[in-house]
Amino acid sequence: NAGVMQNPRHLVRRRGQEARLRCSPMKGHSHVYWYRQLPEEGLKFMVYLQKENIIDESGMPKERFSAEFPKEGPSILRIQQVVRGDSAAYFCASSLGQGENTEAFFGQGTRLTVV
Amino acid sequence: AQSVTQLGSHVSVSEGALVLLRCNYSSSVPPYLFWYVQYPNQGLQLLLKYTSAATLVKGINGFEAEFKKSETSFHLTKPSAHMSDAAEYFCAVSDKGYSTLTFGKGTMLLVSP
Numbered sequence: 001n002a003g004v005m006q007n008p009r010h011l012v013r014r015r016g017q018e019a020r021l022r023c024s025p026m027k028g029h030s031h032v033y034w035y036r037q038l039p040e041e042g043l044k045f046m047v048y049l050q051k052e053n054i055i056d057e058s059g060m061p062k063e064r065f066s067a068e069f070p071k072e073g074p075s076i077l078r079i080q081q082v083v084r085g086d087s088a089a090y091f092c093a094s095s096l097g098q099g100e101n102t103e104a105f106f107g108q109g110t111r112l113t114v115v
Numbered sequence: 116a117q118s119v120t121q122l123g124s125h126v127s128v129s130e131g132a133l134v135l136l137r138c139n140y141s142s143s144v145p146p147y148l149f150w151y152v153q154y155p156n157q158g159l160q161l162l163l164k165y166t167s168a169a170t171l172v173k174g175i176n177g178f179e180a181e182f183k184k185s186e187t188s189f190h191l192t193k194p195s196a197h198m199s200d201a202a203e204y205f206c207a208v209s210d211k212g213y214s215t216l217t218f219g220k221g222t223m224l225l226v227s228p
Contacts, residue, residue: 004158035216042119042205042218043159056215091158104216106151106158 002027004094004107005074012113013082021077021110025094032075033104034067037089049075082114117142117208121219129227134178134193136222138206141187148189149207149216150180159205165189176200201226 005024013019025032030051035043048056049069060067064082069075079086089111093104122137140146147166151159163174170182180191189206203223207216 033215035218040124040220042121042220043207043216045215045217048215058215093159103161103164106160108156108158 004092004105006092006107006110008110009108010111010113012115014115015083016081019079019082019086019112021090021112023075023077023092023107025075026105029094029096031095031097032069033093034075034077035091035093037091037109039088043091046077082112084114087112087114117146117210117217119206119208119217119219121206121222123222124220125223125225127225127227128196130198131195134191134196134200134224136191136204136224138189138191138219139187140189140206140208142208142210144210147209148182149209150174150178150189150191151205151207153203153205153221162191196226198226198228200224
């Protein structure tokens with residue numbers, strides 16, 4: 001059973017380009033979470049999605065960032081018109097459900113560099 | 116609002132010595148508390164979690180943590196460090212189960228022979 005798969009592992013974009021980060025949750029998991037890790041910082045929650053629904057996007061920047069988790073296919077975190085400050089590691093996690101008896105499993109992350 | 120403070124961005128120990136990584140939290144409701152470990156260029160792996168059952172929680176790789184409500188602490192310990200324990204450790208808190216974790220800034224554990 002493969003773990004949470006994120007691709008690409010490394011992504012370089014020029015300022016103003018778009019970045020698309022993909023996350024395939026573990027088999028059977030329908031809950032996906034995105035976190036961002038800035039240099040010298042802990043992970044910060046961005047968005048929580050279930051299939052076709054955004055449940056909590058309280059950590060998402062209001063502009064340029066969007067996320068989706070379609071019925072079929074991976075979850076996508078999209079950053080439009082990237083700026084240097086978007087350079088970070090972006091982690092996806094997935095879980096079977098909610099509550100204390102489910103565990104969130106993390107992917108290896110996508111390291112975005114904006115040049 | 117929740118927050119997590121990890122004292123010490125770097126902790127150095129000798130192999131075989133006690134490991135103590137400190138974590139203090141604030142939460143307006145009884146919290147769920149977690150410790151994760153991150154090896155270089157890897158994702159996070161759950162070490163242990165507290166979910167209002169026993170206050171002393173045992174995790175993987177010989178780690179354990181004790182929830183102390185009066186001190187709002189959840190320090191991570193291991194009696195004897197191994198070289199393989201060298202990694203970055205994150206404490207996290209949630210009041211919603213696993214959905215919206217609030218992480219500390221992390222503590223890098225360095226283990227010397």
